[in-house]
Amino acid sequence: xxxxxxxxxxxxxxxLKGAAVILVIFPVAAACSMAERKVCAWIQSRPGxxxxxxxxxxxIPGAVILQRLGVWQLMADGGKFLFKEEPLPxxxxxLYYTLAPVIAMVPALTTVTVVPFGAYVGAGGRIVPLALxxxxxxxxxxxxxASLGIYSLILAGWASNSKYPFLGGVRAxxxxxxxxxxxxxxxxPVFLWVNEPGAAGSLSLSRxxxxxxxxxxxxxxxxxxxxxxxxxxFAVALFAETNRQPFDMPESEADLVGGFHTEYGAxxxxxxxxxxxxxxxxxxxxxxxxFLGGWNLLPWLPLASLxxxxxxxxxxxxxxxxxxxxxxSVVILLAKVLLIIFIFxxxxxxxxxxxxxxxxxxxxxxxxxxxxxxxIACALGIAFLQR
Amino acid sequence: MAVxxxxxxxxxxxxxxxxxxxxxxxxxxxxxxxxxxxxxEYPEQRPAIPPGYRGVPTLVRDPNGxxxxxxxxxxxxxxxxxxIRITPGSVPEGAGVDHVEKAPQAFDIDMLRxxxxxxxxxxxxxxxxxxxxQYSMSGYSRAEMVNHKDRLxxxxxxxxxRHFKWGVKKAAExxxxxxx
Numbered sequence: 001x002x003x004x005x006x007x008x009x010x011x012x013x014x015x016l017k018g019a020a021v022i023l024v025i026f027p028v029a030a031a032c033s034m035a036e037r038k039v040c041a042w043i044q045s046r047p048g049x050x051x052x053x054x055x056x057x058x059x060i061p062g063a064v065i066l067q068r069l070g071v072w073q074l075m076a077d078g079g080k081f082l083f084k085e086e087p088l089p090x091x092x093x094x095l096y097y098t099l100a101p102v103i104a105m106v107p108a109l110t111t112v113t114v115v116p117f118g119a120y121v122g123a124g125g126r127i128v129p130l131a132l133x134x135x136x137x138x139x140x141x142x143x144x145x146a147s148l149g150i151y152s153l154i155l156a157g158w159a160s161n162s163k164y165p166f167l168g169g170v171r172a173x174x175x176x177x178x179x180x181x182x183x184x185x186x187x188x189p190v191f192l193w194v195n196e197p198g199a200a201g202s203l204s205l206s207r208x209x210x211x212x213x214x215x216x217x218x219x220x221x222x223x224x225x226x227x228x229x230x231x232x233x234f235a236v237a238l239f240a241e242t243n244r245q246p247f248d249m250p251e252s253e254a255d256l257v258g259g260f261h262t263e264y265g266a267x268x269x270x271x272x273x274x275x276x277x278x279x280x281x282x283x284x285x286x287x288x289x290x291f292l293g294g295w296n297l298l299p300w301l302p303l304a305s306l307x308x309x310x311x312x313x314x315x316x317x318x319x320x321x322x323x324x325x326x327x328x329s330v331v332i333l334l335a336k337v338l339l340i341i342f343i344f345x346x347x348x349x350x351x352x353x354x355x356x357x358x359x360x361x362x363x364x365x366x367x368x369x370x371x372x373x374x375x376i377a378c379a380l381g382i383a384f385l386q387r
Numbered sequence: 388m389a390v391x392x393x394x395x396x397x398x399x400x401x402x403x404x405x406x407x408x409x410x411x412x413x414x415x416x417x418x419x420x421x422x423x424x425x426x427x428e429y430p431e432q433r434p435a436i437p438p439g440y441r442g443v444p445t446l447v448r449d450p451n452g453x454x455x456x457x458x459x460x461x462x463x464x465x466x467x468x469x470x471i472r473i474t475p476g477s478v479p480e481g482a483g484v485d486h487v488e489k490a491p492q493a494f495d496i497d498m499l500r501x502x503x504x505x506x507x508x509x510x511x512x513x514x515x516x517x518x519x520x521q522y523s524m525s526g527y528s529r530a531e532m533v534n535h536k537d538r539l540x541x542x543x544x545x546x547x548x549r550h551f552k553w554g555v556k557k558a559a560e561x562x563x564x565x566x567x
Binding site: 039042043044045046047346347349350351 | 409412413415416417419420421422423424425426428
């Protein structure tokens with residue numbers, strides 16, 4: 001089966017992989033919106049959506065648990081968004097108005113392709129990352145494409161031809177510019193460290209994970225522990241880049257009604273949110289690859305030694321099978337991603353939104369100097385360690 | 388000394404990073420997240436209704452199962468939104484209600500007009516109308532939202548004579564113990 005799939009012509013294979021990404025990311029992003037509502041409800045001490053269920057399923061024993069978790073509600077919402085009337089206001093620029101949600105989806109689904117979401121031990125003990133396209137520019141590709149997502153917000157704000165979306169779009173662009181710098185500067189020390197003198201230079205994300213799974217104290221430590229300031233700045237910038245509370249200036253429903261999506265409804269509106277959650281998923285994946293050791297379960301416990309230990313404990317050779325190793329690594333990374341997404345939601349329902357001037361002040365006057373100082377300090381430290 | 392000068396201490400470095408406050412807030416929300424829900428899942432779980440609650444107005448019978456209302460129409464006149472409409476009628480002979488002269492032939496309360504003020508209960512000299520525990524009323528048409536006499540008695544049922552009205556008063560007189 002696998003051999004038959006791999007034997008397909010390259011364009012067809014790429015098409016299949018792309019379809020697989022859409023088929024996985026789209027429902028996961030939609031499920032995140034339900035998770036968001038449930039986490040919100042639990043934090044506010046209420047049960048959350050737990051009513052919707054097709055009556056037919058009431059006789060199936062497990063279906064009630066799905067009902068309590070709001071899974072049917074999610075499907076009902078999705079169906080509603082698909083079939084409800086899509087109002088097109090008279091005053092909008094029709095082409096750009098329709099284009100904006102589509103443009104939102106493109107970078108959101110494109111960045112997924114370069115993120116390795118697992119690895120398996122190939123021939124000769126070499127770790128082979130599982131990614132749709134394992135490009136060597138890695139993080140650069142993620143940043144370059146992810147930043148394009150902001151164009152959809154600007155376009156939506158502009159094409160809506162009304163003041164609140166316009167303000168939301170302007171805020172989105174200003175916020176992106178402010179936090180993109182700090183984000184880049186926060187990531188630089190990681191790659192300074194990874195690209196040791198003498199080794200071939202690489203910006204690949206799997207290289208970072210490999211670096212975090214090396215033996216020894218400095219090798220096995222996750223970058224979260226060795227460079228906490230970088231991780232902190234990156235996390236804050238990630239919140240700002242994905243427009244999550246406390247930095248959701250473009251949406252900001254208290255002062256801008258709905259921000260960039262004020263004039264949107266039905267499926268176009270939900271596309272924006274699927275894109276937002278897809279961005280969150282990719283952002284969380286990048287964070288866990290860079291700072292949380294990727295597919296290593298615990299610090300100082302690389303995937304390979306984990307599988308060895310399991311092999312010795314259970315005596316089963318199954319653990320060393322590449323397919324099992326790949327699955328284990330995907331599960332570990334996915335668990336980390338979900339944990340980070342939960343923290344995203346937890347913070348959203350805890351922290352109030354910053355004022356716009358505060359967002360700018362934090363970005364330029366606090367985060368940027370902090371990340372520059374961190375870069376200098378880390379560069380000195382890395383130079384000392386690798387001398 | 389009407390003006391109180393408040394000393395505003397400058398924020399400490401920790402406070403200016405927002406982090407201790409954010410952490411504290413997250414601890415608070417985590418406790419809520421893991422704690423039980425404060426809400427009630429309504430149709431399955433119902434709130435306990437305390438006595439004295441002003442629910443849907445009903446007509447009640449006395450402990451002997453007799454109609455209390457004598458159709459004096461005081462409630463009709465006092466009703467601020469004019470929700471009550473009474474058609475007085477005479478008491479049929481031998482119905483066991485010889486102690487009164489009249490009874491309502493029809494008694495309608497329009498629940499689309501009722502404001503649950505409780506003035507009807509307050510004004511009723513016979514203590515025949517009570518706002519009881521029922522708090523939700525629904526119907527598919529306007530006509531369905533008008534409670535007729537039989538429905539009102541069905542909702543009210545029989546209430547014990549809590550005050551010294553007919554039964555207790557009569558018993559006291561029979562014992563010749565004078566006033567209560």
